[in-house]
Amino acid sequence: xxxxxxxxxxxxxxxxxxxxxxxxxxxxxxxxxxxxxxxxxxxxxxxxxxxxxxxxxxxxxxxxxxxxxxxxxxxxxxxxxxxxxxxxxxxxxxxxxxxxxxxxxxxxxxxxxxxxxxxxxxxxxxxxxxxxxxxxxxxxxxxxxxxxxxxxxxxxxxxxxxxxxxxxxxxxxxxxxxxxxxxxxxxxxxxxxxxxxxxxxxxxxxxxxxxxxxxxxxxxxxxxxxxxxxxxxxxxxxxxxxxxxxxxxxxxxxxxxxxxxxxxxxxxxxxxxxxxxxxxxxxxxxxxxxxxxxxxxxxxxxxxxxxxxxxxxxxxxxxxxxxxxxxxxxxxxxxxxxxxxxxxxxxxxxxxxxxxxxxxxxxxxxxxxxxxxxxxxxxxxxxxxxxxxxxxxxxxxxxxxxxxxxxxxxxxxxxxxxxxxxxxxxxxxxxxxxxxxxxxxxxxxxxxxxxxx
Amino acid sequence: xxxxxxxxxxxxxxxxxxxxxxxxxxxxxxxxxxxxxxxxxxxxxxxxxxxxxxxxxxxxxxxxxxxxxxxxxxxxxxxxxxxxxxxxxxxxxxxxxxxxxxxxxxxxxxxxxxxxxxxxxxxxxxxxxxxxxxxxxxxxxxxxxxxxxxxxxxxxxxxxxxxxxxxxxxxxxxxxxxxxxxxxxxxxxxxxxxxxxxxxxxxxxxxxxxxxxxxxxxxxxxxxxxxxxxxxxxxxxxxxxxxxxxxxxxxxxxxxxxxxxxxxxx
Numbered sequence: 281x282x283x284x285x286x287x288x289x290x291x292x293x294x295x296x297x298x299x300x301x302x303x304x305x306x307x308x309x310x311x312x313x314x315x316x317x318x319x320x321x322x323x324x325x326x327x328x329x330x331x332x333x334x335x336x337x338x339x340x341x342x343x344x345x346x347x348x349x350x351x352x353x354x355x356x357x358x359x360x361x362x363x364x365x366x367x368x369x370x371x372x373x374x375x376x377x378x379x380x381x382x383x384x385x386x387x388x389x390x391x392x393x394x395x396x397x398x399x400x401x402x403x404x405x406x407x408x409x410x411x412x413x414x415x416x417x418x419x420x421x422x423x424x425x426x427x428x429x430x431x432x433x434x435x436x437x438x439x440x441x442x443x444x445x446x447x448x449x450x451x452x453x454x455x456x457x458x459x460x461x462x463x464x465x466x467x468x469x470x471x472x473x474x475x476x477x478x479x480x481x482x483x484x485x486x487x488x489x490x491x492x493x494x495x496x497x498x499x500x501x502x503x504x505x506x507x508x509x510x511x512x513x514x515x516x517x518x519x520x521x522x523x524x525x526x527x528x529x530x531x532x533x534x535x536x537x538x539x540x541x542x543x544x545x546x547x548x549x550x551x552x553x554x555x556x557x558x559x560x561x562x563x564x565x566x567x568x569x570x571x572x573x574x575x576x577x578x579x580x581x582x583x584x585x586x587x588x589x590x591x592x593x594x595x596x597x598x599x600x601x602x603x604x605x606x607x608x609x610x611x612x613x614x615x616x617x618x619x620x621x622x623x624x625x626x627x628x629x630x631x632x633x634x635x636x637x638x639x640x641x642x643x644x645x646x647x648x649x650x651x652x653x654x655x656x657x658x659x660x661x662x663x664x665x666x667x668x669x670x671x672x673x674x675x676x677x678x679x680x681x682x683x684x685x686x687x688x689x690x691x692x693x694x695x696x697x698x699x700x701x702x703x704x705x706x707x708x709x710x711x712x713x714x715x716x717x718x719x720x721x722x723x724x725x726x727x728x729x730x731x732x733x
Numbered sequence: 734x735x736x737x738x739x740x741x742x743x744x745x746x747x748x749x750x751x752x753x754x755x756x757x758x759x760x761x762x763x764x765x766x767x768x769x770x771x772x773x774x775x776x777x778x779x780x781x782x783x784x785x786x787x788x789x790x791x792x793x794x795x796x797x798x799x800x801x802x803x804x805x806x807x808x809x810x811x812x813x814x815x816x817x818x819x820x821x822x823x824x825x826x827x828x829x830x831x832x833x834x835x836x837x838x839x840x841x842x843x844x845x846x847x848x849x850x851x852x853x854x855x856x857x858x859x860x861x862x863x864x865x866x867x868x869x870x871x872x873x874x875x876x877x878x879x880x881x882x883x884x885x886x887x888x889x890x891x892x893x894x895x896x897x898x899x900x901x902x903x904x905x906x907x908x909x910x911x912x913x914x915x916x917x918x919x920x921x922x923x924x925x926x927x928x929x930x931x932x933x934x935x936x937x938x939x940x941x942x943x944x945x946x947x948x949x950x951x952x953x954x955x956x957x958x959x960x961x962x963x964x965x966x967x968x969x970x971x972x973x974x975x976x977x978x979x980x981x982x983x984x985x986x987x988x989x990x991x992x993x994x995x996x997x998x999x
Binding site for chain 1: 807809829830833834836837838840842844847848849850851852853857861862864865866918
């Protein structure tokens with residue numbers, strides 16, 4: 281009791297310096313835990329971007345690339361696959377459902393995804409969660425669009441607004457399909473996945489937009505917009521596009537590019553898509569299905585299992601994650617070294633104090649305990665304050681994180697891992713305190729009853 | 734002062750073996766101490782006895798082994814040869830912890846300077862030994878009801894009476910005041926042995942005498958033996974007995990410093 285009282289009074293006497301040391305450790309702890317929290321949250325949200333899908337099939341490419349463009353809307357498909365191939369595979373007896381994906385266009389920096397109702401029906405994220413509408417309805421017309429939550433929020437779109445889709449993925453596009461504005465028919469609820477950043481339209485919508493582009497594209501240099509603008513729009517659109525995903529019209533796929541320009545014939549039946557998601561009747565069929573797709577004879581295809589590809593991708597991303605972690609560990613080390621410096625520089629001054637304590641009966645162990653206890657107390661207080669700061673920061677930054685990164689980090693109680701980190705920090709503090717502790721222990725033995733001035 | 738003051742005060746070398754009529758607080762027999770195994774002994778004392786309540790002045794130039802003797806008496810270091818009994822107990826046979834306990838219970842120590850712990854109040858400084866010794870705590874309580882009350886009593890006896898002083902940080906006290914607070918700390922709980930290591934060297938002549946008088950009076954009241962070290966021979970007449978350390982220290986070079994030779998540049 282008595283020695284603890286002394287330690288507290290001694291610390292109070294040096295409160296300013298001690299407070300600074302504590303604060304630096306608190307900030308380091310906050311950083312370390314904050315990075316850890318963001319990391320695990322990113323990892324969770326990363327792993328939950330897609331679920332329930334057994335295979336992703338696209339043109340032959342690396343698995344990570346296929347995953348990136350089909351799920352994360354990053355990068356572009358280098359090649360597309362024939363719609364006929366898609367239909368062929370979709371008819372496979374093991375296949376329960378498929379979702380075709382057609383990518384390559386954008387709206388003000390957000391990717392446009394051509395797909396079908398199957399997307400809203402079968403796509404799952406975060407284990408078993410499906411997509412839900414926040415407002416409006418799913419697309420039914422060729423030029424209907426369903427917006428992800430972030431697209432709508434950032435660009436302030438509402439159901440009924442008109443949007444113009446550009447060719448290519450950039451924020452600034454030189455070719456806009458201004459003649460074919462889309463109508464916002466619905467807005468999805470927030471998912472925290474790339475779906476939020478996607479403009480969803482019908483496959484037929486993409487086709488309708490592009491066939492016009494293909495026709496008029498070459499003439500574009502001399503004749504920017506107006507002349508060709510009206511024609512296809514007034515053309516076959518009100519009819520024809522209503523046919524569903526897998527509906528008949530098989531002939532359409534056999535068309536050569538030459539007659540793809542006849543709008544009323546193909547009725548926006550897509551010729552090519554970028555990739556498709558596959559749900560199997562039985563998950564155990566996945567490896568066989570994978571092999572079959574990879575050896576598909578008509579055209580080179582790649583199939584991936586999302587979980588495996590996510591793992592690969594995470595390892596890629598993991599380098600940055602590790603770097604972040606290393607940096608925060610170093611920041612903590614700097615904080616602790618700062619404490620060590622403060623303790624060591626205080627030791628010369630405290631030698632007298634220690635000699636006095638020894639003279640009244642303090643043991644070398646007491647003297648040692650005073651120093652180590654102080655280091656332990658400072659790190660403990662630092663860890664605790666760091667934790668509090670973390671929660672405060674988290675509360676303050678929550679809206680920003682949600683808006684900018686789509687991360688929702690619930691203010692949960694510290695987990696075991698975090699408690700482990702805190703314990704490790706306190707342990708490190710005590711270990712570091714041992715250095716000056718041993719020194720002052722030696723001094724107190726060597727100095728005996730003399731006071732060095 | 735002390736009714737048992739003896740007549741042989743001026744012949745230190747001759748009388749070191751006497752005083753056996755009093756209960757011995759310090760009893761040194763054939764003590765040898767060296768800092769390093771195989772090194773030259775710093776201290777080699779055949780016999781030294783200090784009785785209960787006795788006031789001994791230890792005098793000698795720097796390097797005569799004064800500080801080493803004090804460290805031995807305080808139980809911080811132990812002799813390699815011979816015996817050092819304090820209150821009948823052999824210090825060299827005790828464990829380090831037991832010697833620390835012995836020091837806490839039975840020794841009051843006054844340093845030359847910087848006696849006070851800066852972050853403690855005056856009263857807390859005085860009651861500091863009671864944190865480490867139940868015995869002294871109990872004795873202080875028996876005397877004044879509580880350790881702080883005893884501290885105040887001692888401070889008052891030592892001439893610190895202005896209430897304003899108690900409020901101020903101890904670092905703002907004058908050197909004379911600091912030494913008196915240190916004396917009060919050495920005396921609280923009535924230790925049998927008070928060791929003073931040149932406590933007056935930074936005081937001027939007038940303060941020195943006053944301080945010594947106060948110290949003598951309080952030691953007498955507590956019946957504490959006082960071992961007072963100084964190189965200032967002018968103080969010797971004030972003591973019952975004077976010990977000229979070089980005269981009884983048979984160590985040839987007499988060592989030099991407290992520190993082990995490696996650290997002792999001087």
